[in-house]
Amino acid sequence: MRIARALVRHELRLFASLLLWVTRRTHGTRDGRPFGHARGQGAMMGGLAFVCVVETAGMAVLLRGWPVVHAVVLVLDVYTVLLVVGVHAACVTRPHLLDSTHLRVRDGAHVDLRIPLADIAAVRRELRTTHEPAEGELNLAVGAQTDVTLELATPVAHFTFLGRERRVRLVRLHADDPDELARALTRARTAPSPSPGRPG
Template identity: 65%
Template sequence: MNVTRTAGRLVAHELRLLGGIVRWAAGRPHGVGAGRAFGYARGQGAMMFGFGFVCVLESACMAVLLRDHPAVHRVVLVLDVYTLLLVVGLHAASVTRPHVLEDAALRVRRAAHVDVRVPLAAVASVRRELVTTHERHAGWLDLAVGAQTTVTLELNEPVRHFTFLGRARDVRRIRFHADEPDALVRGLRERLALTRERTAPSPSPVRPGRPG
């Protein structure tokens, strides 16, 4: 059952990647709605182009090496093309699944495999912070792009995150990358201020005839 569930998750993930190519071509981001989108894929463009180039170069080399074995070459060619599609799909998913600042939550995402909705009530603080080395810590979630994160969220209560294979983790600090971190931090702080103002308790009424 675990093997079947894992295989199902892998297939679903690859379908989301391939669907990201269609969304990218159509200019239709996923899950933004009335929220405000913040991209994070700009920093990985050169790296993804490099991966794609390596895939094309490998396919060309294999075509030469297997020119006397057409049946094997066809199989390898299909695998090479599919690998290239997955590389393009990974970048497309990153472009079409941005972080989203909603009325009551911040949706932090990474391509098609991470999607964490953080309620604004759970955010203790947010800051612009460039981090280029990420050590593993219990309760921390690091979503680096190009080996760096630019925004740090501190939470006053844990938020549940599900890993790629479905394992549940409770996180209290989230570090992630945004192409425009200053704008995201400013927008989130403004939304937090409005949320706290709306939920602040009303002052107790003063009875007439008594000093306030």
């Protein structure tokens, strides 16, 4: 039951992302600076969607003599195409977000992690194309690539797709402009705290 609920929530987010994409809006970016991370996968996702469309057309020809089976397969094929496009739409419309206190790291509709700037010990511009799973590490690769590494002074709680909590002390992520993200993070972490107001 928990798995079914997680799948339903995820698919609803994908379809909501499709709507945002069509209307050229983004999710939750009103109060911070967005950093996109979907550019590197656009061609791959477009190719996958094209293959799904071709497969849909091919199955329509093969099953034209069985109208009931054809209708069922057509619905499943169209749904699959929408899901594939929705995955990409979720990445486009849910960028990383930097504000004065947090970096919100996202990966499509299934990862949304808020990292307090005060907990970031180091920011490295680091290109990696291989990522071995390791305890305490979160790798958010796009096209098998990450290019910014965050070391955390204090582990933060990350919840997996099925809701299991993991304590994360190192985060690797991809950004369309990793140099600018690294610079912006460095500036935000070293910015002086606002001075308190005058006593009343």
